[in-house]
Amino acid sequence: MSEDNKVPTVQRFVAILWPSFVVSGIATILFFTAFDPIEIIGCVGGWDVSRMGYYSIGFFLFWLLTSLNSVLTCYFLKPCAIK
Amino acid sequence: MTEKNTQNVEITAVEEVYAKRKKIYPRQVTGLFASLRFSGVLSLLGLYYLGPLMQWNGRQAILFDLPARKFYIFEWIFWPQDFIYLAALLIIAAIALFLVTALAGRVWCGYACPQTVWTEAFLWIERKVEGSRAKQIKLDKKGWSWGKFRIKFTKHFIWITFSLLTGFVFVGWFTPITELTARTLSFELGPWEAFWIFFYGFATYGNAGWMREQVCMYMCPYARFQSAMFDKNTLVISYDEERGEPRGPRKKGSDYQTDGKGACVDCSLCVQVCPTGIDIRDGLQYQCIGCAACVDVCNEVMDKMGYQRNLVSYTTENALHGKKESFFRPRVLIYIILLSVISVALFTSIAQRVPLGLDVIRDRSSLYRETDDGMIENVYTLKIMNMDLKPHRYSLAVGGIDGLILKKQNKGIHVDSGAVLNYPVRIQAEADKLNAASTELMFYLNAIDDDALSVAKEGRFLGPVYK
Known part of the structure; x- marks a missing residue:
């Protein structure tokens, strides 16, 4: 456990936030190329937000999901206490 | 060690x-x-x-x-x-x-x-x-x-x-x-x-x-x-x-x-x-x-x-x-x-x-309709995208099934440059020309002022099955 603490907190944040940022960028591009948010909202109803707003919200939702993924990966990387 | x-x-x-x-x-x-x-x-x-x-x-x-x-x-x-x-x-x-x-x-x-x-x-x-x-x-x-x-x-x-x-x-x-x-x-x-x-x-x-x-x-x-x-x-x-x-x-x-x-x-x-x-x-x-x-x-x-x-x-x-x-x-x-x-x-x-796009969307509310004179009618919405730098008029034609009738044909469909037009059309066919519940038909869109601008897109025509 002690060696775990040697990794600075900043580096852990980079390892979680940065890869998820990149992947959520790619996901945002792919998703909004295929689907026009205004058309989706037209089908299901929603708030009055511009396309730019939907892109941004979509990006941050993706980022939330992908960073959750990174958090779990980091968590499971911790060695188990098997004796 | x-x-x-x-x-x-x-x-x-x-x-x-x-x-x-x-x-x-x-x-x-x-x-x-x-x-x-x-x-x-x-x-x-x-x-x-x-x-x-x-x-x-x-x-x-x-x-x-x-x-x-x-x-x-x-x-x-x-x-x-x-x-x-x-x-x-x-x-x-x-x-x-x-x-x-x-x-x-x-x-x-x-x-x-x-x-x-x-x-x-x-x-x-x-x-x-x-x-x-x-x-x-x-x-x-x-x-x-x-x-x-x-x-x-x-x-x-x-x-x-x-x-x-x-x-x-x-x-x-x-x-x-x-x-x-x-x-x-x-x-x-x-x-x-x-x-x-x-x-x-x-x-x-x-x-x-x-x-x-x-x-x-x-x-x-x-x-x-x-x-x-x-x-x-x-x-x-x-x-x-x-x-x-x-x-x-x-x-x-x-x-x-x-x-x-x-x-x-x-x-x-x-x-x-x-x-x-x-x-x-x-x-x-x-x-x-x-x-x-x-x-x-x-x-x-x-x-x-x-x-x-x-x-x-x-x-x-x-x-x-x-x-x-x-x-x-x-x-x-x-x-x-x-x-x-x-x-x-x-x-x-x-x-x-070809700076022209065409999407065919079938009317979602009904499969088909029989008209008073015994024809089978399907309704579509065409999404016409003019990706060119100037406006165009387009003519629409359909084919693929014998004797198709395109209702609402006019002098051409005008679409501005960079615009997307939702264009509803009604198409009728004689019931005995349809061999299956779903038959393929083709939509042809041509620019009237430019022969190079033409696209074709397939769609499905639904009808009753008598056989």
């Missing part, structure tokens, strides 16, 4: 990778590669900041209009349907990067990467405000005083202003910049525009002002895999160990060779100029971004000493060891072939692109 040893090794490795960062103060360099980088940085920054101001036929020449879901690139307009071109363009860029890396090493990192470009700009500002490397180190060691605060405040103020301008121009690539400027000046920015200006500005300030070489070391994926493209004929920055060692100080004018010394005077300037803080004399390292600052500064020293240049130089492993160099090796040829094939395919397909 052995297990314990490996564990120890691992721990030191972790410590090395995540060692607490010592601030690096790159010393200013002059010389061939420094001027090359300066002109590269200047032209790339010029392209970035002035690019959105370029006009073409009364509109922004290059505009990735995300709010309108259209990309304008000079004469062309790209739609979400054209995503394949963007994908191809990215593949071309990636292979070009591989090719350049195989030939010349990390020139991308040293001269063209945005991280390098903006870091150079930020370093330039820092030098203007805080002075030379020695002055910067002295200032940081000093305790806080009014004078130090003023200098630091000035630096960060200029950095932040420059970053916000960068964020503003960034958004200007995606939304028309003249309107954006007007909205900014009248404080009417949309919330998301404002958000992205600050977000991108903050990222610029953080990456170029604070993170610097750590971005290359911890965040850049290319830095991790670029060595896979390297071979013995790749240009890298190397220290000529044979000539340089044993290094050491000497008296000016003395013949170092008779003193048993190498050409390296151990002035440590190559370490001082390095933006990633490494010693190139330790051999090629993963942190080296190939900026050649050490080459420039070492050549200066060699000139002063009256020694031969290029103790540190751009060279290949083969050249360094006196072996034959080859330019066209299999790896390079494969990259070139791939690059030319994809480029040719991309440009021919863009050139042959």
